[in-house]
Amino acid sequence: MNGHPQFDEDLDLLALGTFEAEEKRAPESHVxxxxxxxxxxEEARGRLAALALIVPLESPPAAARDRLLRRARAEAARPLGTRPYGIGRWLIPALAAAAVVxxxxxxxxxxxxxxxxxRLSNLQAVSSRLEEESVRERAVMDLLTAPDTLKITLVSGAARPVPEGKAFYHPQxxxxxxxxxxPALPTGRTYQLWLVPxxxxxxxxGVFRVDAQGNGEVVLPTLPAGIAAAAFAVTVEPSGGVPQPTGPKVLIGAVT
Amino acid sequence: MLQTTAIDSTPEAPDVVLIRRMADGDEAALAALYDRYAGLVFSVAKRIVGDRSTAEEILQDIFHQAWRTASSFDSSRGSFAGWLLVAARNRAIDRLRRRQGEALDRAVEEKVALAASLETAAAQNLMLSKVRKVLVELPSAQRAALEMAYFEGMTHSEIAERTGEPLGTIKTRLRTALGTLKKAFQS
Structure with missing residues (x-):
């Protein structure tokens, strides 16, 4: 009597070999x-082995027997230490150990x-970010080093330290x-940069904030291509910016 | 030096004796076992792979392995004839599927417990008649599924795909067929 009847049918199918790889894992592990x-x-294998008897009996080629016996004789004639069938004593345990390993x-x-x-996924994400940054850096360098990039210095008339700005502009x-x-702005106010065509x-x-030293930047904002600039200006506007300048101009620089 | 012992290596000696003699290097014992089972092994392999040349290679490989590893064969825990038949089927199916470019996932031959001895022609005929009776009584769909699994090494999914039947139906057919086979051997 089998103490694990739930596996009975599985054992038959395991012996038959019809399980997919995942299906046979549990019964194999149990066995x-x-x-x-x-x-x-083993009994299930035996029942299935008996199925082989239904095949029509055919005799192997007569020469097959001689070939086998010649092969066996050649091996038997070797010195004892080199005879392959001695391997059998350790082959199965070795194979079992190898299977475990x-x-x-x-x-x-x-x-x-x-x-x-x-890790690959992380590296791909990092690589993608670096690629984007690299493209951006190349664009910055391209703009800065282009011979026809306009360089505009923006100043205010106030006393020192003088707020100032530098714009590098290329229409394309x-x-x-x-x-x-x-200077730092009160809550709810922001600096906004303007291209005056x-x-x-x-x-x-775009709008920008300044740090404790009063430094701020706008890098490659989205602008219509091919605009001829007459000047650049910075105004103080409500947070988030406005479509058209409304506040006081703190910096202005004309393209010369 | 090749040993030969006439008494223990006679064609009538039981498998277990012949295997022991084979382990001692007795070529006559190998010949006796070959004469006893080569036809069966060759026929099973030929039925599966379909050509005599490959079937003979399988036959040679199996008996050569038996010769080489006779000393490790534990006859108290399995039938030599059963091992030969399982080995013939497994290796033939491996050849068949490799020829079809499929990956192999078949365990090496393991211990097999035959319900009865196959050491004589009479014993083989008795077992054959029992198996035939089972197969004749199986519904044709169950028998077809069983033969696809047994002689072609197909999985449930492959049989379902071949027959166009649902996977669950194929599993049920095979379980039922194997259950019938089991009952026949228990009676």
Whole structure:
């Protein structure tokens, strides 16, 4: 009587070999630690082995017997220490040990694989970010080093330390703007940079904050391409900026 | 020096004796076991792989392995004839699937407990008649699924795909067929 009837049908299917890899894991694992079910599995194999008897009997080529016996004779004639059948005494335990080692290695490799996949994903994210930053850095350098980039210094008439700004503008490559010595603004107010075109209304080039030293910047803001600039200006506006300048101009610089 | 012992290596000697003699290097014992089972092993392999040349290779490999590893064969824990039949089926299916470019996931031959001895032609015929009776009584769909699994090494999913039947139906058919086979051997 089998003490684990829930595995009875599985043992038959295990012997038949119809399980998919995942399906057979549980019964195989159980059989490995259950002598009773292991015996049942051997019996299931025996029943299935008997199925082979239904094939029409055919005789192998007559020469096959001679070939086998010649091969065996050649091996038997070797010195005892080199005879392969001696291997049988340790081959099965060695294979079993190797299987255990392989199973452990397999589990570890799976874990390592997952960890490597996670690291790869992180590296891809970092790589993607670096790529974006690199593109941005190249754009900045391209703008700064272009011979036809306009350099405009913006100043105020106030006493020192003098707030000032430097704009680097190229109609196709974009705009860089750095400000210095700007005073901190009250809550709810922000600096806003404006491109004043040769024709039409000022175009917002973005808002910016300043640090404790009064330094701020606007790097490659989104602007319409090909705009001819007449001047750049900085105004103080409500937080978030406004479509058109409303506040006082703190910096202004004309393109010369 | 090759040992030969006439008495223990006669064609009538039991498998267990012949295996022991084979482990001692007795070529006549190998010949006796070959004469007893080569037809069965070859026929099973031929039925699965479909050609005589590959079937003979499988036959040679299995008996050569038996010769080499006779000393490790524990006859108290398994039938030699059962081992030969399982080995023939497994290796033939491996060849078949490798030929089809499929990955192999088949365990090496393990211990097999045959319900009865196959050491004589009479014993083989008795077992054959029992198996035939079971197969004849199986519904044709169950028998077909069983033969696809047994002789082609197909999994549940592969049989379902081949027959166009739901996976659950195939599993039920195989479980039922194997249950019938089991009952027949228990009676």
């Amino acid at each position: 490995g630690g259950c002598p009773e079910c292991s015996g049942k599995l 392989l199973a452990i290695v397999s589990v570890r490799l799976t874990q390592q694989n997952r960890e490597l996949a996670r 490559k974009g705009l860089l703007f750095y400000a210095a010595n700007l 040769t024709k039409g209304n000022p175009i917002s080039a």
